[in-house]
Amino acid sequence: xxxxxxxxxxxxxxxxxxxxxxxxxxxxxxxxxxxxxxxxxxxxxxxxxxxxxxxxxxxxxxxxxxxxxxxxxxxxxxxxxxxxxxxxxxxxxxxxxxxxxxxxxxxxxxxxxxxxxxxxxxxxxxxxxxxxxxxxxxxxxxxxxxxxxxxxxxxxxxxxxxxxxxxxxxxxxxxxxxxxxxxxxxxxxxxxxxxxxxxxxxxxxxxxxxxxxxxxxxxxxxxxxxxxxxxxxxxxxxxxxxxxxxxxxxxxxxxxxxxxxxxxxxxxxxxxxxxxxxxxxxxxxxxxxxxxxxxxxxxxxxxxxxxxxxxxxxxxxxxxxxxxxxxxxxxxxxxxxxxxxxxxxxxxxxxxxxxxxxxxxxxxxxxxxxxxxxxxxxxxxxxxxxxxxxxxxxxxxxxxxxxxxxxxxxxxxxxxxxxxxxxxxxxxxxxxx
Amino acid sequence: xxxxxxxxxxxxxxxxxxxxxxxxxxxxxxxxxxxxxxxxxxxxxxxxxxxxxxxxxxxxxxxxxxxxxxxxxxxxxxxxxxxxxxxxxxxxxxxxxxxxxxxxxxxxxxxxxxxxxxxxxxxxxxxxxxxxxxxxxxxxxxxxxxxxxxxxxxxxxxxxxxxxxxxxxxxxxxxxxxxxxxxxxxxxxxxxxxxxxxxxxxxxxxxxxxxxxxxxxxxxxxxxxxxxxxxxxxxxxxxxxxxxxxxxxxxxxxxxxxxxxxxxxxxxxxxxxxxxxxxxxxxxxxxxxxxxxxxxxxxxxxxxxxxxxxxxxxxxxxxxxxxxxxxxxxxxxxxxxxxxxxxxxxxxxxxxxxxxxxxxxxxxxxxxxxxxxxxxxxxxxxxxxxxxxxxxxxxx
Numbered sequence: 156x157x158x159x160x161x162x163x164x165x166x167x168x169x170x171x172x173x174x175x176x177x178x179x180x181x182x183x184x185x186x187x188x189x190x191x192x193x194x195x196x197x198x199x200x201x202x203x204x205x206x207x208x209x210x211x212x213x214x215x216x217x218x219x220x221x222x223x224x225x226x227x228x229x230x231x232x233x234x235x236x237x238x239x240x241x242x243x244x245x246x247x248x249x250x251x252x253x254x255x256x257x258x259x260x261x262x263x264x265x266x267x268x269x270x271x272x273x274x275x276x277x278x279x280x281x282x283x284x285x286x287x288x289x290x291x292x293x294x295x296x297x298x299x300x301x302x303x304x305x306x307x308x309x310x311x312x313x314x315x316x317x318x319x320x321x322x323x324x325x326x327x328x329x330x331x332x333x334x335x336x337x338x339x340x341x342x343x344x345x346x347x348x349x350x351x352x353x354x355x356x357x358x359x360x361x362x363x364x365x366x367x368x369x370x371x372x373x374x375x376x377x378x379x380x381x382x383x384x385x386x387x388x389x390x391x392x393x394x395x396x397x398x399x400x401x402x403x404x405x406x407x408x409x410x411x412x413x414x415x416x417x418x419x420x421x422x423x424x425x426x427x428x429x430x431x432x433x434x435x436x437x438x439x440x441x442x443x444x445x446x447x448x449x450x451x452x453x454x455x456x457x458x459x460x461x462x463x464x465x466x467x468x469x470x471x472x473x474x475x476x477x478x479x480x481x482x483x484x485x486x487x488x489x490x491x492x493x494x495x496x497x498x499x500x501x502x503x504x505x506x507x508x509x510x511x512x513x514x515x516x517x518x519x520x521x522x523x524x525x526x527x528x529x530x531x532x533x534x535x536x537x538x539x540x541x542x543x544x545x546x547x548x549x550x551x552x553x554x555x556x557x558x559x560x561x562x563x564x565x566x567x568x569x570x571x572x573x574x575x576x577x578x579x580x581x582x583x584x585x586x587x588x
Numbered sequence: 589x590x591x592x593x594x595x596x597x598x599x600x601x602x603x604x605x606x607x608x609x610x611x612x613x614x615x616x617x618x619x620x621x622x623x624x625x626x627x628x629x630x631x632x633x634x635x636x637x638x639x640x641x642x643x644x645x646x647x648x649x650x651x652x653x654x655x656x657x658x659x660x661x662x663x664x665x666x667x668x669x670x671x672x673x674x675x676x677x678x679x680x681x682x683x684x685x686x687x688x689x690x691x692x693x694x695x696x697x698x699x700x701x702x703x704x705x706x707x708x709x710x711x712x713x714x715x716x717x718x719x720x721x722x723x724x725x726x727x728x729x730x731x732x733x734x735x736x737x738x739x740x741x742x743x744x745x746x747x748x749x750x751x752x753x754x755x756x757x758x759x760x761x762x763x764x765x766x767x768x769x770x771x772x773x774x775x776x777x778x779x780x781x782x783x784x785x786x787x788x789x790x791x792x793x794x795x796x797x798x799x800x801x802x803x804x805x806x807x808x809x810x811x812x813x814x815x816x817x818x819x820x821x822x823x824x825x826x827x828x829x830x831x832x833x834x835x836x837x838x839x840x841x842x843x844x845x846x847x848x849x850x851x852x853x854x855x856x857x858x859x860x861x862x863x864x865x866x867x868x869x870x871x872x873x874x875x876x877x878x879x880x881x882x883x884x885x886x887x888x889x890x891x892x893x894x895x896x897x898x899x900x901x902x903x904x905x906x907x908x909x910x911x912x913x914x915x916x917x918x919x920x921x922x923x924x925x926x927x928x929x930x931x932x933x934x935x936x937x938x939x940x941x942x943x944x945x946x947x948x949x950x951x952x953x954x955x956x957x958x959x960x961x962x963x964x965x966x967x968x969x970x971x972x973x974x975x976x977x978x979x980x981x982x983x984x
Contacts, residue, residue, distance in 0.1 A: 360781040
């Protein structure tokens with residue numbers, strides 16, 4: 156399909172999604188009454204819009220938006236007669252967020268308008284339908300909280316399906332996890348929905364004085380998670396920055412760490428590793444050469460391949476830095492993988508992550524030019540790795556081949572003639588040096 | 589030291605005995621014991637600030653008590669619960685982490701009670717909900733100020749760091765107080781209308797925030813460990829004297845405190861001192877370095893380049909890059925573009941290097957004094973002198 160045709164199809168999809176949202180809004184405007192007091196709706200709508208675009212990173216794998224809490228609180232506070240319209244109106248406003256308006260691809264905000272209105276309306280409608288009739292009292296609290304759980308799951312499921320539908324069409328290269336594998340996400344949504352409903356009950360029973368108090372506590376938590384995410388990124392950047400320093404020692408290995416991390420991640424995905432193992436693998440790829448920081452120059456910038464004694468000496472120097480990094484609790488399991496990588500590289504045994512790292516490192520080594528030899532072609536590199544399946548494991552090598560060829564990526568020298576040319580250049584450089 | 593420890597135990601027993609005695613005598617033992625039990629639980633499940641300091645949940649208990657417990661049983665509960673909580677925290681987290689909890693919490697609770705009592709006397713007609721909620725703002729602030737002051741006055745760190753730095757650092761750790769006061773207020777405001785559901789209502793947002801603070805504190809500690817480990821890399825590679833980076837960082841923080849640098853700037857100075865020599869790994873093999881170990885300026889440039897690779901550490905890289913510069917050149921009073929932080933790192937490193945050459949502390953300081961014409965800022969050297977005096981360095 157041509158780019159123009161794809162753009163047209165995406166535009167139509169976005170308009171269809173937005174039409175569904177607008178239709179839901181129009182129907183609710185007829186069926187429901189206007190939410191009162193209006194100031195409460197305005198406050199909650201502001202909080203909803205702010206939270207919808209301020210998702211927090213609870214841990215390495217869980218990103219949640221707390222907007223659902225506000226939405227469910229609003230359904231309870233405004234009641235069955237006005238709650239669904241109140242929430243649908245908030246969701247419709249979310250498209251006005253400045254960061255969203257800055258996006259150049261108009262299909263995304265338009266589609267998101269529809270997706271948010273439809274999913275939020277359905278979740279709110281389930282909650283409203285399960286609420287007791289008449290004014291809510293303290294005795295209704297268990298029923299309200301119980302009703303919030305299925306309503307949250309409906310909201311979550313519909314939202315996921317609509318986002319997945321649009322993402323597959325707008326960003327076909329992105330990988331999406333199935334809904335069934337996002338259990339922590341669903342639990343978080345259910346908890347937030349219960350909390351929102353409880354806050355709605357608190358508003359009804361204790362009055363508006365609870366709003367600033369809940370708001371302060373929640374904002375503090377949000378800011379705490381935002382600081383945590385910033386610090387976590389800074390930590391990763393810091394380690395990555397020092398790894399770049401290692402690469403600066405040898406111009407031939409510049410970008411090596413990034414490429415090894417890329418190949419390792421591709422193999423890990425092919426082997427369907429869990430997110431936890433993928434995270435450890437990423438850190439191991441990042442740190443596998445960090446030990447060279449403390450190694451003497453004649454070993455790091457050797458003009459030729461290292462002999463067994465030199466190799467052992469280099470590994471010894473690297474182990475000193477690795478021991479240092481192993482003192483950092485969070486890095487200790489990662490350093491274990493790096494230590495096993497040394498063993499596998501020397502022909503020994505190691506866990507799957509270590510073998511993946513060795514295969515990724517070897518592939519980059521073979522397809523990149525070194526000071527003492529030129530790059531080989533991708534086919535030659537695959538053949539070389541297949542000859543080492545005893546240490547690396549057949550499944551690892553085949554996963555690498557499948558990942559690289561499946562993505563249509565090509566590394567190494569394009570052809571034998573070019574290899575000869577690179578060899579000539581390397582020799583020339585060596586003479587000049 | 590021993591008298592301070594004894595004072596703390598006397599304070600604990602006197603408080604506990606008074607609280608228990610008064611509540612029994614007045615026949616209000618149940619609410620007092622409930623408050624005390626909540627305080628003990630709050631000491632066992634404290635919040636951790638980003639700096640890793642423990643903050644028991646006592647402000648939350650106090651804020652809730654304003655709404656649901658009469659004044660006297662609440663005070664008795666605090667007199668009993670704070671010492672008991674301190675003992676529980678001491679058993680769980682150890683003396684080092686909980687050493688300043690009792691003075692800090694006692695001072696904070698006293699200030700809180702005084703402000704609430706004063707405001708209640710001034711505004712007796714205050715509305716039950718909004719009025720009391722408004723009362724918690726100055727009362728919570730008073731708790732934070734008094735607690736920070738008491739903990740700063742108590743800590744053993746006073747012998748190593750300037751009191752001003754400790755006080756400013758303690759004041760900067762206000763977010764846990766806001767969270768705790770609002771959590772307690774939420775419970776207190778809804779207790780009558782929602783019954784025990786109020787516990788769940790207060791606990792859920794608090795749990796979210798507790799998790800956030802806990803992760804932040806853990807990540808901050810890991811980040812510190814990483815920077816310290818990276819700072820030691822040149823040393824384990826044999827490119828610098830062992831322990832140099834740690835000693836320089838320790839001195840640089842103390843000098844920064846004497847100079848009145850902010851806690852954030854002091855942290856940057858600490859990181860700069862830890863990482864100032866990381867560039868020594870470059871001569872290990874870079875074509876940029878060629879042969880030889882590199883001059884101080886080159887090492888600083890390479891260190892700054894390495895550190896600057898991490899966006900979060902760019903302000904640190906700027907300090908590292910400027911650290912070898914003299915504080916003034918011939919003909920000028922001082923280099924206007926040179927931050928004090930860079931001079932702090934330079935002076936700390938020079939002092940430790942002088943000690944490493946076998947000089948006595950007083951001779952090392954004398955060597956720096958001789959360099960105050962151009963190399964070392966006299967103000968920074970003066971701050972170093974004050975640090976050494978504070979630490980009881982012989983001969984100074």
